[in-house]
Amino acid sequence: MSERGVTTITLKQINKEKVYQYIYRTKQTSKLQIVQDLKMGLSTVSQNLNVLEEEGLIQRDGYFESTGGRKAQVIQIVSDVRISIGIGILKKMFHIVAIDLYGKVIAKDTIDLDYSDTEEYYEKVANKIDEFIEEYKYQKERILGVSIATQGIISPDGSGVMYGTIMNNVKMRMSDFSSKLPYPCRLVHDSKAAAYLELWNHSELDSAVVFLLNRNLGGAIITNRKVHEGSFMHSGVIEHICINSDGPLCYCGNRGCLETYCSANSLSEIAGMSIKEFFEKLRENKEENIKQIWKEYLKHLAFAMRNLNLVVDGPIIISGYLAPYFMENDLNYLLKQINLSLPFDFPKENLIVGTNGQYTPAIGAALFYVKKFIDGIAPTI
Missing domain, CATH: 3.30.420.40 (ATPase, nucleotide binding domain)
Structure with missing residues (x-):
């Protein structure tokens, strides 16, 4: 194949990619909008739209409201084609x-x-x-x-x-x-x-600490919009931060790891009941011992968040199994505990709660x- 032929094929691929990704980003658009924003010729855009439609990657569905002339056809990707x-x-x-x-x-x-x-x-x-x-x-x-x-x-x-x-x-x-x-x-x-999910959901996110509040605690560090791996893939293993050297025995063999205080399993064990039952009783607001267990849990969580924020200056994300159980008053209490000993305020908007729970x-x-x-x-x- 000639060098010119390769160049032509490559250019077609690049244009196809640009058109598809533009439609993907905008979610709904029109042919004229693609022409204007990508600064492509009408025939080039039309050819690429035809190819993408033939491959089942995009669809034309309905029309935009008229702005005085002919109604523009709505173009969008077929989101479940893959x-x-x-x-x-x-x-x-x-x-x-x-x-x-x-x-x-x-x-x-x-x-x-x-x-x-x-x-x-x-x-x-x-x-x-x-x-x-x-x-x-x-x-x-x-x-x-x-x-x-x-x-x-x-x-x-x-x-x-x-x-x-x-x-x-x-x-x-x-x-x-x-x-x-x-x-x-x-x-x-x-x-x-x-952490990948949080990066996907928050396009503005640059640096953050993710607390995965699952049955066992987990964590991740995000820097420069990437999940930090570390030299030996150990970065972000916040569950093994020691917060009390005389604390409970952790599965890692050491005592007082954050895992033993802030995992869902540890909360369930301390309360002597399932997580579902614990939060049902907590929201009934009748049993003082249940409220105290939750306050202690939040204090330990805040202690770790406070210290990690001094290392990674960015949002703190509460994710995983326990995240859907957090209510506004829990977040306010947690924020207050974080700010008790920080030399500068940690803003409420930087405390983010994930929405997908155990999945x-x-x-x-x-x-x-x-x-x-x-x-x-x-x-x-």
Whole structure:
């Protein structure tokens, strides 16, 4: 192929990518708006729209209100033309979600299944994923990939878990899943996946600390709009910050880790009841011991938030299983505790609460394949 031919093909791909991503960003637009904003010729835009429509990537749906002339046709992407699957693995269950190209959850489920490092377990997970996809009638060619979030630190090359005390899953490998599924697969630390979701949801976010308040505590550090990994993938492991050297024994073998005070499991253990029951009693506002347990929990959480804010000057994000239980008065109390000993005020708008609860890691994991698709739309799909 001639150099000129390669250049022509490349230019077509670039233009196609520009048009698609413009439609993706604006959500709804018109042909004339694309021409004006991208400064492309009308024929070039028309050709690219035809190609994208033939590939099923965009659709023309309805008309904008008239501004005096002919009504402009509404152009938008087909958001579910491709779907990403996210998995969040825990000791006793795993969460599964399907998201569209805007990261919207279009299906979700929780599967009760005890983790074990056995072929039988991985076969069951793969079968449940297949059943989930079949239940919602998603054709295989629409699936971008399966991204699996798990408790445990993932190796730099993503091939497996290299530290997994909570689940005893240090032998978990990406190949345990990819060998049983006909889709691209990847492994990711659940806390890092939660941070990816927050970056997706908050385009203005530059630096932040994420508190993943799951059954076991997790955390992540965001700097320069990236999840900080660290030299050995240990960055953001806030659950093992020691806040009391004489405190309860942590699963890591040390005493007084934040995990032993601020995980959902620790809250449930101290209260002697399930999380659901605890918050039902708390909101009834009748039992003083329940209110005191919650205040102590928030004080410990505020202590960690206060210190981490001195290291990472940015928003603090409350995410995960416990996030939906936080009410306005809880946030006000937490903010007051954070500011008790800070040399400068931590503003309320910098205390952010996530909205996806226990499905957060699964959704965050699934976003990887969505972003990969959107970024690489120009080549043949």
